[in-house]
Amino acid sequence: MSDPRELYQQVIIEHNKKPRNYGDLETCTHHAHGLNPLCGDDIVLKVVVRDGIVEEVRFTGEGCAISKASSSLMTVNIKGKTVAEAEQMVAEFRGMIRGTLDTAVEPNSLGRLSLFQNVKNLPSRVKCAVLPWATLHSALHGETVVSTE
């Protein structure tokens, strides 16, 4: 990483400071606990799906700015989407971080989530960015614990 500001953009710093949809949900239809054992990132995600739509989503947990901002922006972006659309975003987000999807040239639904693309140049932080998305994927598939190690 030549300039850390390429990764730590203002949006990420701001979502880290004031994460959206942070907190618990008393009732939910899907939930999962995501862990990065190596670095200690830890997220609990709760989702309410009704009629195939992600109606509500909240998260709690500890983590670095990358994982927290990724969680926050994920919740903002999937709320109101269909489960199929959310799943597609999971796949696209993973593709972007792995370098198989170039968001600048290929059509995708990530929108401003593409600001995380610089994480792909920082292999040690890939897991931080992907953790909430892997946790969402698990929650939607009925797996309650996920580890990105």
Next chain:
Amino acid sequence: MTDRASLLDVARIRQDFQALCTPFHGRPLIYLDSAVSGLCPRPVVDRVSHYASFEHTNVHRGVSTLSQEATDRFEEAREKVRAFINAPSASQIVWTRGTTESINLVAQTFGRQRVGPGDEILLSAMEHHSNIVPWQLLAEEKGARLRVIPMNDAGELILDDLDSLLSERTRILGVTQVSNVLGTINPVKEIIRRAHARNVPVLVDGAQGVPHLPVDVTDLDADFYVFSGHKLGGPTGIGVLYGRRELLEEMPPWQGGGSMILSVTWEKTTFCPPPTKFEAGTPAIAQAIGLGAAIDYLSGLGLDRIGGHEHALLAYATERLQAIPGLRIIGQAKAKASVLSFVLEGIHPHDIGSILDSENIVVRAGHHCAQPVMQRFGIPATTRASFSYFNTREEIDALVAGILKVQEIFQ
């Protein structure tokens, strides 16, 4: 004058480390992570290379001159370790893969023999996972339980409780000489004396002790002393278990195989005396010889002078970092080795580590394989800078500038 004479010639020493003399991604590398692994000085690299190029074969096998000379070099390295920690005999130095394997060996042999249902294994609150998990596995297997010597907010063990924690059921006490997170230097000699008064043997985890302190296992009266070669700037994959002679003799073998036997029939195998009894299979020969070279290198510099230089760096870094608003040093023991953990208000250690990395400053960010220590201080992780004999005040200045940059980005 004498002060000057006792100082290390750091500029010359740095010439022995190619990583410090060669641009890394275009800029100088600032290595403040010796607690994770020590850099290998050139004599170690050269010694390993020379062995691999000209001297390599297997040891303790065959009648060839080549094999005999390899065996001699390998056993000379064992003798270097013996002298380095002042063990009575080289037969008490068992080669392992590292500290972790040494502790597992003791837990699976000595521990299995001695620990039964309802017994207790006493550990300190600042142990690395490697001195917790092997004992936890043993405790689960045997129906025994772990007990913990607590620590105060400065990161010092509370030894007032030690005598009451040493019960009639205590079968072993495990304690680290230096905390890998807090830098605390524990009074292991006193702990051993008090444990022995209750007939409790003591295993000392020296992984973070040997790089910083002159070690004398005889004076400490340790029953077991374990460490890893790579923390001393030796190769990875080699470590040491020192054991009291009677204990090593009583312990059953751990792994079976070649080398460790006197004779094998279908009915029965008899075993070599220690240390060979614990060294099944082909050992890490080049790594052992490399560790011998690392010990020669450190001994040449002098552990006392190394300690003096590192202590001065720690004092300087502590003063500079304490002056940064929002920074809190974790581990403020009176006796500390050159390990400095800190947290920054509102900024996760991984983000600090990544931004420092962009400045080519290598530190460790995380739980340091000591999650119970993190839990004790109510934090998920720390950033840790550790200083070695080749580090300079200028590198600490760069660390401070890096931390200020982190805070600026996170404003």
